[in-house]
Amino acid sequence: MSSTRRGFVQSLMRGSAWAAGSWLGVRSLVSALNNRELPERALAPTNQKWVMVNDLAKCDGCRDCTKACTKMHFVPPQQEWIKVYEITGNSAAGSYFLPRTCMHCDNPPCVRACPVGATYKRTDGIVLMDQDRCIGCRNCIAQCPYSARSFNWGEPPHTPEELAHKYDVETNYPHRKGVVEKCIFCPHLLRAGKLPACAAACKMGAIYFGDELEDAVTNSKGETMQLSKIAENGAGFRLMEDLGTEPRVYYLPPVNRKYASPEEKRRHDAGLA
Amino acid sequence: MNRRETNLLQTLTHSGPAFYTWIAFLGAVISWGIFAYILQLRFGLIETGMGDQISWGLYITNFVFFIGISHAGTLISAILRVTDAGWRRPITRMAEGITVVALCIGSAMVVVDMGRPERLFNVLRYGRIQSPILWDVLGVTTYLTGCVLYFYLPLIPDLGILASDRGLPAARRKLYSVLSLGWTGTPTEWKLLEKAISVMAVFIIPLAISVHTVVSWIFAMTLRPGWDSSIFGPYFVVGAIYSGAAAVILAMCIFRRVFHLEDYLAPVHFRNLGWLLLSFSGLYLYFNINEYLTISYKFQEGEKRLLTQLFEGPFSTYFWAGQVTCILIPFVLLVAVLAVKRCEPFLIPVLGLASFLVILGAWIKRFVIVVPTLASPFLPAQRLPEKWMHYSPSWVEWSITAAAFAAFLLLYTVLAKLFPVVSLWETREAEPADVEHGTEAVGAFGPRNWGPVATAVLLCVLGGGLARGETAAKNKKMEPLPVTISATWKALPPEAPLPQPATGTYSARHTFLFSKPLPGFSTGRAKADEVAPEMRPVEIEAQARDARGEPLAFQAIGFSLKGALGTLDFGSRPSDGEGKVKLVIRDRRYGRYPVTVSFEGDESHQPGRATVLVDFGPRPAPALPVAGVLISPYFSPEIGLPFLFFYGVMWCAFAYSFGYLVLWRMRRERAHRRPL
Numbered sequence: 001m002s003s004t005r006r007g008f009v010q011s012l013m014r015g016s017a018w019a020a021g022s023w024l025g026v027r028s029l030v031s032a033l034n035n036r037e038l039p040e041r042a043l044a045p046t047n048q049k050w051v052m053v054n055d056l057a058k059c060d061g062c063r064d065c066t067k068a069c070t071k072m073h074f075v076p077p078q079q080e081w082i083k084v085y086e087i088t089g090n091s092a093a094g095s096y097f098l099p100r101t102c103m104h105c106d107n108p109p110c111v112r113a114c115p116v117g118a119t120y121k122r123t124d125g126i127v128l129m130d131q132d133r134c135i136g137c138r139n140c141i142a143q144c145p146y147s148a149r150s151f152n153w154g155e156p157p158h159t160p161e162e163l164a165h166k167y168d169v170e171t172n173y174p175h176r177k178g179v180v181e182k183c184i185f186c187p188h189l190l191r192a193g194k195l196p197a198c199a200a201a202c203k204m205g206a207i208y209f210g211d212e213l214e215d216a217v218t219n220s221k222g223e224t225m226q227l228s229k230i231a232e233n234g235a236g237f238r239l240m241e242d243l244g245t246e247p248r249v250y251y252l253p254p255v256n257r258k259y260a261s262p263e264e265k266r267r268h269d270a271g272l273a
Numbered sequence: 274m275n276r277r278e279t280n281l282l283q284t285l286t287h288s289g290p291a292f293y294t295w296i297a298f299l300g301a302v303i304s305w306g307i308f309a310y311i312l313q314l315r316f317g318l319i320e321t322g323m324g325d326q327i328s329w330g331l332y333i334t335n336f337v338f339f340i341g342i343s344h345a346g347t348l349i350s351a352i353l354r355v356t357d358a359g360w361r362r363p364i365t366r367m368a369e370g371i372t373v374v375a376l377c378i379g380s381a382m383v384v385v386d387m388g389r390p391e392r393l394f395n396v397l398r399y400g401r402i403q404s405p406i407l408w409d410v411l412g413v414t415t416y417l418t419g420c421v422l423y424f425y426l427p428l429i430p431d432l433g434i435l436a437s438d439r440g441l442p443a444a445r446r447k448l449y450s451v452l453s454l455g456w457t458g459t460p461t462e463w464k465l466l467e468k469a470i471s472v473m474a475v476f477i478i479p480l481a482i483s484v485h486t487v488v489s490w491i492f493a494m495t496l497r498p499g500w501d502s503s504i505f506g507p508y509f510v511v512g513a514i515y516s517g518a519a520a521v522i523l524a525m526c527i528f529r530r531v532f533h534l535e536d537y538l539a540p541v542h543f544r545n546l547g548w549l550l551l552s553f554s555g556l557y558l559y560f561n562i563n564e565y566l567t568i569s570y571k572f573q574e575g576e577k578r579l580l581t582q583l584f585e586g587p588f589s590t591y592f593w594a595g596q597v598t599c600i601l602i603p604f605v606l607l608v609a610v611l612a613v614k615r616c617e618p619f620l621i622p623v624l625g626l627a628s629f630l631v632i633l634g635a636w637i638k639r640f641v642i643v644v645p646t647l648a649s650p651f652l653p654a655q656r657l658p659e660k661w662m663h664y665s666p667s668w669v670e671w672s673i674t675a676a677a678f679a680a681f682l683l684l685y686t687v688l689a690k691l692f693p694v695v696s697l698w699e700t701r702e703a704e705p706a707d708v709e710h711g712t713e714a715v716g717a718f719g720p721r722n723w724g725p726v727a728t729a730v731l732l733c734v735l736g737g738g739l740a741r742g743e744t745a746a747k748n749k750k751m752e753p754l755p756v757t758i759s760a761t762w763k764a765l766p767p768e769a770p771l772p773q774p775a776t777g778t779y780s781a782r783h784t785f786l787f788s789k790p791l792p793g794f795s796t797g798r799a800k801a802d803e804v805a806p807e808m809r810p811v812e813i814e815a816q817a818r819d820a821r822g823e824p825l826a827f828q829a830i831g832f833s834l835k836g837a838l839g840t841l842d843f844g845s846r847p848s849d850g851e852g853k854v855k856l857v858i859r860d861r862r863y864g865r866y867p868v869t870v871s872f873e874g875d876e877s878h879q880p881g882r883a884t885v886l887v888d889f890g891p892r893p894a895p896a897l898p899v900a901g902v903l904i905s906p907y908f909s910p911e912i913g914l915p916f917l918f919f920y921g922v923m924w925c926a927f928a929y930s931f932g933y934l935v936l937w938r939m940r941r942e943r944a945h946r947r948p949l
Contacts, residue, residue, distance in 0.1 A: 030910045030914070038906065042897065047894075079325070080656065106898035107900045107901050112403055112901075112904055113404050115406035115407050116398075117399050118395075121897050124895075135388070135389045135390075136388020136389040136392075137383075137387055138329065138388070139404070142492075142647070146651070147654075151318070151328060153324070154316055154317040154318075177388070178389045179389065194838075195838055210837070211837050213862065213864060213892050214837060214863075214866070215861045215862040216834070222839055223839075224838075225841075227861070228861045246901075
């Protein structure tokens with residue numbers, strides 16, 4: 001190449017032609033790789049979008065949901081796939097109970113950061129956990145702002161009932177050592193047209209569950225309410241909306257509740273009532 | 274071969290009882306660590322002190338620490354090489370050795386931390402480029418390859434020298450001769466080698482910076498207080514170079530004493546590296562102040578919990594101990610020994626002590642970065658077992674950590690026994706007299722002749738519904754007449770959307786960098802979900818009559834919809850004078866549902882009901898949510914391409930400098946004996 005101005009311009013042009021050519025090449029390669037249907041496992045059995053609504057005004061912190069969940073999923077000890085928190089922002093404002101399942105976020109940090117796609121989003125909105133694939137790096141635990149994930153640190157204690165089942169990604173049992181576990185919205189019950197174990201077990205009828213596209217959520221008492229009418233009884237909220245995780249679990253504020261507050265309950269338990 | 278080289282070569286062959294004791298000691302510590310790891314493999318990570326609350330501990334601390342130490346070497350020696358600092362020559366080999374060994378140990382620590390190490394290859398089989406873990410796998414593998422090459426290339430001439438040294442045992446000479454790739458030392462070979470080393474030196478700098486940046490991104494890509502920080506990349510890089518420089522100085526102090534390398538390692542080397550360490554301690558102090566001042570000034574909820582734990586809570590001892598041993602004491606020591614004339618005679622021991630403190634402090638600092646953040650989650654820790662609330666490492670973790678350090682020392686010792694710790698040919702070029710004058714500033718970049726090398730940095734069905742009448746065939750009593758209800762529905766034209774409160778003009782979809790596919794690219798992500806089908810208001814009209822055909826006027830007619838899990842009650846509407854009733858539904862609903870129109874019955878009428886299948890419009894096609902940033906099960910080009918490009922360039926550079934220049938060209942030139 002001559003070191004003239006023309007030579008320089010020519011080399012520039014040749015360079016840009018190369019750059020444009022390789023860009024087109026990369027583009028078509030990537031499109032060929034990506035222009036595929038979603039993988040089989042990401043396709044839900046039904047075209048529904050599951051959503052949960054927890055009416056905090058009805059939650060009295062009895063933890064029946066936790067017990068039902070643990071029983072149904074044979075959840076290993078020390079894990080609570082649905083945990084009932086006692087939330088105290090500040091003492092003057094009072095406290096309330098808050099059941100926390102997996103939020104099945106639409107922008108799930110865990111799915112984003114899983115190195116092997118062991119945790120993945122399904123078209124019905126459920127974030128599933130593939131125990132056959134999980135490598136146990138616990139990056140998802142670090143990622144989840146809701147502390148919704150647990151890890152099997154040792155071999156989980158098994159029961160004959162649990163071992164009688166064959167492992168299925170929709171049930172997540174029998175449980176295994178060295179993998180991450182969490183609430184999976186009971187997909188096998190949803191398939192059967194039943195409410196998830198926690199929602200079915202809630203005596204207060206605080207947990208509503210349903211299909212967002214149906215605009216209806218139902219609780220254990222068979223009460224069905226319209227998701228889009230939540231605002232009529234005082235706007236609902238999602239946990240940590242500011243984090244941009246877009247959870248699929250909604251909460252109705254703990255107003256006009258008809259049971260003891262966490263403080264009153266504690267005072268009662270302490271025999272001070 | 275002069276006296277100092279003879280002395281250096283003696284270190285390769287002469288091993289006293291102290292050496293064997295040292296090896297035996299390290300071997301014992303490693304065996305104990307292996308025993309602990311076998312236990313952990315057998316019973317799982319339950320053998321550690323970690324829990325669901327604090328799920329990363331010593332292993333990840335060690336990983337970050339060793340990757341940090343690895344910056345010692347290569348970065349320092351590459352920068353010094355690029356800047357053509359003559360005094361670097363006796364120390365580059367030691368620095369590069371630390372890098373290679375530290376990287377091997379660091380990456381092994383991640384495998385030790387895994388719950389399912391036997392599934393390690395899932396990372397290759399199912400790897401998702403959207404995950405920071407993959408960036409690390411990519412980065413660390415590339416870096417390790419680069420560092421091994423960068424250690425090996427400058428070793429080739431020495432291997433040539435050693436292969437011809439008759440003072441060495443035959444087996445050793447055979448090894449050196451194979452590794453030297455037939456080096457003969459012709460000018461052509463020198464020219465090619467110099468070029469290869471220069472290319473590697475230039476590419477290793479951005480590579481080293483990228484590696485510690487992606488390590489920090491494992492943390493910075495989370496939402497957790499204390500990790501969710503934009504300065505984590507450079508903060509980690511500076512910390513890494515700082516601890517790496519200290520590791521080099523400490524190694525120099527030890528080798529100088531043990532191998533009697535006073536002839537090679539003069540005070541000037543220590544003084545220059547001392548200045549480098551001092552400037553990095555200042556820089557690291559600045560990053561610490563920047564990191565903690567900005568969050569403690571605002572004291573937000575999550576960060577408040579973290580800072581309370583760090584400044585005065587359970588982690589305060591580690592936090593302050595880290596700051597004092599990592600920054601404060603070394604800073605004071607370095608200033609004293611470098612700036613105060615009276616302290617000059619103690620230069621080397623004091624520098625050794627300061628370096629040891631920096632390394633110790635750096636390890637504590639890594640622990641303080643990893644653990645306290647996990648101990649202060651967004652939701653309060655409730656109903657967790659007591660042992661999960663506080664992290665105290667188990668003996669298994671301590672044993673494996675000790676074994677990691679021992680393995681580091683053992684591998685480094687083996688390297689030092691196999692290859693000369695000081696480059697023979699490089700120190701031949703520079704006479705000792707030249708070394709004494711070599712006091713040029715460390716950070717100054719100078720242009721070199723081999724020409725500029727560009728450093729690439731990344732950085733629903735219309736129509737009538739089936740009306741089905743249902744007659745209650747119960748004629749128990751004469752009075753209540755059966756009621757017949759007929760219901761029809763029709764879709765109303767879509768309405769203009771209600772005015773929404775102004776939320777500004779931006780659209781979230783176009784704001785986030787990674788929520789929209791790159792122009793021209795299509796990803797496996799939701800396409801159908803992009804445009805939500807319009808809402809279709811529906812009008813249901815029912816006509817209720819009794820058995821005589823009289824309309825049921827002014828009665829309450831109830832409407833309900835049967836969904837998948839429950840029945841949605843719309844309440845009841847009064848029928849008009851003709852027994853007609855209308856219900857308009859404007860809901861966010863898609864799909865076809867049976868709507869039941871019912872009359873509960875009164876004294877003169879039996880209950881009656883009718884069900885009509887109402888179509889609220891087609892459901893959107895199943896898709897993954899558009900809001901899901903980077904959750905695609907496939908390769909996301911918007912984040913994957915930059916990473917692949919960056920590390921791809923690195924592999925090209927390796928292929929060029931080692932594969933082409935050294936393996937191919939050198940061999941060909943040798944075969945044809947052609948001048949370059």
